[in-house]
Amino acid sequence: MGGEKKVTPWNFYYCPYILRTGEVCNQRCYNPKGCKVYRDSRQVACKESGCKEMTRSKYDYCDTHAKKHRLKEHYHQKKLAKQADGPKEIPLK
Numbered sequence: 001m002g003g004e005k006k007v008t009p010w011n012f013y014y015c016p017y018i019l020r021t022g023e024v025c026n027q028r029c030y031n032p033k034g035c036k037v038y039r040d041s042r043q044v045a046c047k048e049s050g051c052k053e054m055t056r057s058k059y060d061y062c063d064t065h066a067k068k069h070r071l072k073e074h075y076h077q078k079k080l081a082k083q084a085d086g087p088k089e090i091p092l093k
């Protein structure tokens with residue numbers, strides 16, 4: 001048994017973060033999620049089919065589509081509110 005030093009293999013990744021310019025950051029980093037500049041930026045592709053825009057919005061849609069879907073959501077909520085205006089049930093207690 002020797003006092004060997006434990007060698008941690010130096011694995012690095014290339015940052016997959018896509019910049020606003022459409023280029024990949026591609027910097028070497030220790031984290032598969034990306035370099036420390038972008039690691040914490042949650043970034044997903046727009047959920048709209050056919051749209052390849054990357055987004056950081058919590059809606060998972062790019063700005064253009066997020067607007068569209070937010071509007072839809074708003075409309076939906078209004079509709080639900082209307083439905084709730086029906087005959088009221090007496091809450092059980």
Ligand SMILES: [Zn+2]
Pocket residue numbers: 015016017025026027034035036037038
């Ligand atoms: Zn990066």
Ligand SMILES: [Zn+2]
Pocket residue numbers: 046047048051052053061062063064065
């Ligand atoms: Zn989109």
